[in-house]
Amino acid sequence: MSLSGKGAITGIGETVYARGSTRPALDLQIEASLKAIEDAGLSPRDIDGVIPIGITGAPAEEFIHNFGIEDLKFSAVNPIGGASGIASVQTALSLIDSGVCNHVLIPAGRNTSIGAKAGARIHTMPQFHYVTEFELPLGAVSPAQLYAPMARRHMELFGTTSLQFAQVAIAMRAHAVLHDNAVMKKPMTVEDHQNSRMITDPYRLFDCSLESDGGAALVVSSAERARDMKQPRVQVIGIAEGHPDSPSSITQRHDMTKLGLSKAAPRAFAQAGIKPDDIDVAEIYDCFTYQVICQIEDMGFCKKGEGGPFVENGRLQLGGALPTNTHGGLLSQAHMLGMNHIVELVRQLRGQGGRTQVAGAEVGLATGYGDLGDGSIAIMARA
Amino acid sequence: MTAEKKPVPHETELSKPYWDAARQGVLKIQKCSNCGTVRHYPQLVCVECYSREYGWTETSGKSTLHSWTIAHHAFHAAFRDELPYILATVDLEEGPRALGRLVGIEAQDLKIGLPLRYSFVSDENGTPILTFHPAG
Numbered sequence: 001m002s003l004s005g006k007g008a009i010t011g012i013g014e015t016v017y018a019r020g021s022t023r024p025a026l027d028l029q030i031e032a033s034l035k036a037i038e039d040a041g042l043s044p045r046d047i048d049g050v051i052p053i054g055i056t057g058a059p060a061e062e063f064i065h066n067f068g069i070e071d072l073k074f075s076a077v078n079p080i081g082g083a084s085g086i087a088s089v090q091t092a093l094s095l096i097d098s099g100v101c102n103h104v105l106i107p108a109g110r111n112t113s114i115g116a117k118a119g120a121r122i123h124t125m126p127q128f129h130y131v132t133e134f135e136l137p138l139g140a141v142s143p144a145q146l147y148a149p150m151a152r153r154h155m156e157l158f159g160t161t162s163l164q165f166a167q168v169a170i171a172m173r174a175h176a177v178l179h180d181n182a183v184m185k186k187p188m189t190v191e192d193h194q195n196s197r198m199i200t201d202p203y204r205l206f207d208c209s210l211e212s213d214g215g216a217a218l219v220v221s222s223a224e225r226a227r228d229m230k231q232p233r234v235q236v237i238g239i240a241e242g243h244p245d246s247p248s249s250i251t252q253r254h255d256m257t258k259l260g261l262s263k264a265a266p267r268a269f270a271q272a273g274i275k276p277d278d279i280d281v282a283e284i285y286d287c288f289t290y291q292v293i294c295q296i297e298d299m300g301f302c303k304k305g306e307g308g309p310f311v312e313n314g315r316l317q318l319g320g321a322l323p324t325n326t327h328g329g330l331l332s333q334a335h336m337l338g339m340n341h342i343v344e345l346v347r348q349l350r351g352q353g354g355r356t357q358v359a360g361a362e363v364g365l366a367t368g369y370g371d372l373g374d375g376s377i378a379i380m381a382r383a
Numbered sequence: 384m385t386a387e388k389k390p391v392p393h394e395t396e397l398s399k400p401y402w403d404a405a406r407q408g409v410l411k412i413q414k415c416s417n418c419g420t421v422r423h424y425p426q427l428v429c430v431e432c433y434s435r436e437y438g439w440t441e442t443s444g445k446s447t448l449h450s451w452t453i454a455h456h457a458f459h460a461a462f463r464d465e466l467p468y469i470l471a472t473v474d475l476e477e478g479p480r481a482l483g484r485l486v487g488i489e490a491q492d493l494k495i496g497l498p499l500r501y502s503f504v505s506d507e508n509g510t511p512i513l514t515f516h517p518a519g
């Protein structure tokens with residue numbers, strides 16, 4: 001019994017990604033949602049489940065009002081930050097498989113130019129209460145400062161280097177430069193990365209993701225319905241979420257080099273019946289460069305500690321063995337809570353990847369990473 | 384610019400004994416009254432035996448460096464004048480960890496396992512800031 005092959009991502013939609021937008025988050029969510037619904041060949045009134053993403057996500061009521069949905073059968077929120085997108089696909093698949101819903105909309109959108117920055121935002125969230133009480137007063141304010149000790153420990157234990165972090169950053173940038181909806185268009189060299197200013201050691205500016213404005217949305221439907229829908233069918237063949245040990249405190253985590261993904265990934269690969277070697281394209285949640293290296297290890301592409309050398313020699317770039325974040329990721333396309341990773345994976349598997357299309361991509365994965373290391377993973381296949 | 388004050392911890396009934404001890408310069412952590420398991424940060428129930436009875440125990444102060452970051456960018460204006468500063472993840476002899484500032488050491492001397500001792504230093508709000516120093 002698993003959700004493998006039960007459902008498909010039948011619609012994807014994105015706004016233009018930008019910085020300095022004046023449009024409210026709801027407006028961005030509605031635009032992305034309408035695009036995703038149209039992409040699926042559906043009417044907004046066909047949506048019977050809504051799972052909004054993140055603390056900027058508008059409640060389901062807004063979608064009932066704006067879309068004239070007469071009988072919404074389900075709504076809920078998965079509060080695990082950037083892991084929520086894929087976790088919500090898992091929720092949607094469960095609803096579809098059990099017959100509760102036919103077409104579930106997963107909308108996301110935010111405007112960080114008129115809303116709070118990440119550093120201020122997290123301290124209002126209940127899952128950060130230990131951080132807010134015991135760590136914020138020390139000057140541990142932002143996610144960068146909370147996550148950096150994980151990276152430093154990995155460097156000290158395994159010899160991982162900032163130059164290896166640079167390999168992640170320049171791969172994402174190379175893809176963003178080619179992509180038609182990415183914020184960062186200036187090519188980046190290893191030297192550019194090394195010369196970018198230190199934010200919180202070992203993270204330099206170019207190890208950090210963007211703060212972006214925009215919206216992204218998905219429609220999830222049953223695999224059976226998807227067969228006759230508008231787009232090439234992209235099925236979900238493995239999906240899981242995982243929560244790290246000590247999920248509310250990285251400080252107290254027994255092994256801070258492991259994320260929730262280390263629990264989720266083996267389950268997802270088992271459902272899919274494939275191995276990491278079978279993956280043609282990966283969209284890995286890249287809030288920071290090191291987090292990509294850690295997730296590559298946690299998914300079993302290499303052993304723990306070997307992620308640094310793994311990302312060298314252009315392995316993550318188009319033409320490499322594991323083309324990763326073909327849209328530029330959170331580091332160079334936009335920070336859209338990882339929803340942009342799911343959208344990009346679907347696009348790749350449909351063969352709609354444009355200038356960053358991985359030739360012959362048939363099987364791929366996307367990951368999510370939330371809060372203090374929650375993880376999620378979706379393995380998809382064109383079929 | 385630095386008119387903005389540092390964030391003040393919101394003490395709870397659960398955590399008040401920690402802060403009361405900290406204001407006296409003492410690092411205390413919870414200890415299960417039933418099975419003796421120590422824990423930090425404060426929580427309501429023992430993860431080993433699920434007893435809700437607990438007391439507070441003074442730590443020995445013996446501790447070692449687990450990891451760290453060196454802040455070079457102020458994400459909150461009140462910390463700008465202190466840049467760069469070290470945030471240290473520290474293994475307490477008792478088992479749990481603590482996050483604190485680390486002072487009295489150069490960046491190139493930081494390494495996992497470095498022996499440390501602690502003190503509490505009062506900030507502008509009177510918050511006792513857990514501060515580690517090399518033990519040597």
Ligand SMILES: [Zn+2]
Nearest residue numbers: 415418429432
């Ligand atoms: Zn106990």
